[in-house]
Amino acid sequence: MTEKNDRDLSVEVGRRLDNLFGDADASGEKAPDADSPQDAGTNYYPLRVVKANILSIDWEITDETIAGLLKQLDLLRKTYRDDKVVQILIQMMISLGKYIKVRKGQANVHSMKVLKSVFAGLEKVAGGGVEDPDRKMEILREKMREFHALQARVAAESGKARSAPDREAAVSALSAEELRQIARYLADDLRRVIREELRLLGEELRRR
């Protein structure tokens, strides 16, 4: 190739890339706009802190990051003392946080997803984005379903670990006894959440 051809190659590749992907400046990619309307929830400071906490856990599960989350959730629970739906959502998050704290990298693959999903619900309900009580209940039920499904998976996992101690023990640093404790803990926690849920439903019905 000659010098001129060399330049041409570069120019031509650039031209083809523009054809394929559009001119980068005009390809419809817009800078995230700080003024764009957002979830009302994320603007509320304590929720933002919780969100930051979740992001940092998603990034790396350490005692420190989870302690940060649990602390914030506890504060938030006090702030929303009077909102039952919010209370339950937070309680679910606390349970999940404690579970992830114990299991760390061995936590069920879906646990972070459920934690994020419950938080998304909390953002809507506590942030004022959703005000209709029926809609709030709907959100709560949806998150409860996800939480229950995860709980069932975790229970199944800990059962497996007991019946196949060798293989599972190698994978998990936890003893069968510890796993049983976690399962028991989750079951207790779940029972509490369900009791709350039933009480809430009862209140709802009485009000009607």
Next chain:
Amino acid sequence: MAFINPKTREVQIKIVYYGPGRGGKTTNLEYIYKKFNERIKTEMVSLKTHGDRTLFFDFLPFDVGRIMGYDIRVQLYTVPGQVKYDSTRKLVLRGVDGIVFVADCMAIVRKKNMLSLKNLYENLSGYNRSIFKIPLVMQYNKIDLADEGIPLLSPQTLDRDLNAQLKAPSFVASAIKGYNVIKTMKKIIMLTMPTIQGQLR
């Protein structure tokens, strides 16, 4: 060095997205694939593990077309960012033509960005290649989180942390929203051109 097959007159340009775990490397490729798969007409290969972490790598090839008698093909790779997968990272770096370093803007991961860059430096040294000579683009990803009040590192801080000596072109980006994803990719491909021309000569 780009892989050039003189018989079939094929040129392969290998671009590797490098950076700390969860920084958004896979998301860069996913955006390109989702938005342009109709046009680039290829498949993206993703090898995932526990959750959505990359285990081996992601791979997205596409043809740029026939130019001056050569079929030019670009291959985008990501490495797994988690510290424990270092041997895979080394493997993926073999024969790389250009690198996009995807740094995470979140303040809490400042150190991890620096460690990952150091790891890149070391792994390139393993192939007798210098990070100072290889085409490199810095991407400061997740700036959309600023809208959510998450504490972020400013581009200036990131430049100081990561780019003070390298002085590579840098872009802030939001891989999840697609902001500056294409710009980053075009830039790195264009930066590889001089070497490839040199090889073809």
